[in-house]
Amino acid sequence: MTQALNITPEVAVSTLNELIDLDRYPIHDPDSEVTRALIAQCRAELDAVGCCCIANFVRPQSIARMQAEIERKRPDIYWSQDSHNPYMRQDDPSLPEGHPKRAFQRRSSGFVNSDILEEDSDLRRLYDREELLQFVSECLGVTRPIYRWSDPLGCSPYSVMDDGNYFPWHFDGNEFTVSILVQQADKGGVFEYCPDLRTPENENFDQVADVLKGDCGPVHTLDLKPGDLQIFKGRFSMHRVTPVEGSRPRYIALPTYVYDPETVNRPERAKQFYGRAMPIHYEREALRPDTLTD
Template identity: 35%
Template sequence: MEEAAKLVDIAKYPIFAAEDPAAQRFYEASRKIYEQQGVLALAGFILPKAVAQMADEAAEVEPKSFKQVKHHNVYLASDDRQYPADHPRNRQLTTTNSTIADADIQANATLRAIYHCRELHKFIAHVTGKSGIYPYEDALSPLNIGVSRPGETLAWHFDTSEFATTLLLQAPENGGEFEYIPRTRSDDDPAYQRVGRLLDGDLSEVKTLAIEPGTLVLFQGRHSIHRVTPVKGNRTRLLAILTYDEKPGQRMNEFTQKKFYGRAA
């Protein structure tokens, strides 16, 4: 049996028996939830002992993380000068966090068995409606760990990629909540009014996603605005970010690598 099968709660999440009727029902139910809600959160996907090991390994390489303070609008795009600076399109927010690049994660890290697990790729492809799911192949971007220390926060934004696959390794004592508004916008409609209400402090549409260490999350971040609230207490929030593409052989370009990791490789 594959190494990954020992790390996953396969009784609850039968991703290694795709031909099995129970597994097929699980695949289908997962796809429906993702389609309808824009997010799929599988609590306890990774077994507790394995998560603890992954968190320990991540903490070991945490000093190698690259810290950034970023000023950005929620669309993560250059400002649009046809709107004033305080317009929802251009309003500036501040994000502070650190990232551990793939090259700085141990070659034999437990997490890698999950990232490269073909059954997991098939499952993600099914849920997201892709013909295939493939790991990135440059040195820095495939498998990352996001580090949020006390006081740090990811401000409201839409992702530039269609969906994100994440796995919480360590939760902070307080704060560090993942908040979002499902399907805030579409490709055709940037939803400036809705975004404006949110940025003015109206949180009535905001949902909190229940995530604990070991929860695997597939999230459609391009259309659903989201943030991570400031981390409080002494414990750092550690989140594994598994970057995939529907085509094999993708590599992050040098310009983007420098932006995310402070270097290219």
């Protein structure tokens, strides 16, 4: 944690300023006019399209350090291929064909899991900052506190997609994700999402099925650039990343936040994405954030 006893407020701000462009986005000063206006704008975007984007939020030097960290971690990336329905659950043959729980798409992608981030990783330092948590919480306009996620593998990983990789339509296991693009692919690797396609009360299976069949009606596209910060309600807005093409891979940092700090991914999802399930995933399997399918 940054606000350790021996760190002065000035040092805390200057270390945050190494990561975030505080000149343009002074989130360490939540009451400043600039920050208040920024929060209002993010809330309006989130209300309108379930997602907001802040250009050049993370400094280019910090993005360059994240990119170098991912390159150093290449040998430790967990690469996987799997077929998924949007809920990352197994097939349910009792349901009719055409039900979205029965619609599987092929994924291939890699993760630098959160537990192997380097000690002085810029992503780790960013995720640890109280100021970012508070800022994200304000932007979301939540009425109850949000927390960093307890999932040791999935709480703040880098997602890596090489030539040919695809990340199909799905809902997340956690409520909120902050995405920071670290490197853009030559071609493809575009983030597409359907704002609030389901709510905690309504799975909206019919419209989910339509999107899987190719209905572009509810689909929005986000043109992220390196350093941009996106806040996104991944548990309610179905999303995907289109196939990456070309020799330059797509790298993105995914720090995540939840309402219930105790929940973690189901063991099934932890194995699919991060290569293993740990005791915490089994111990907390029954603890779900809501009654939605995942």
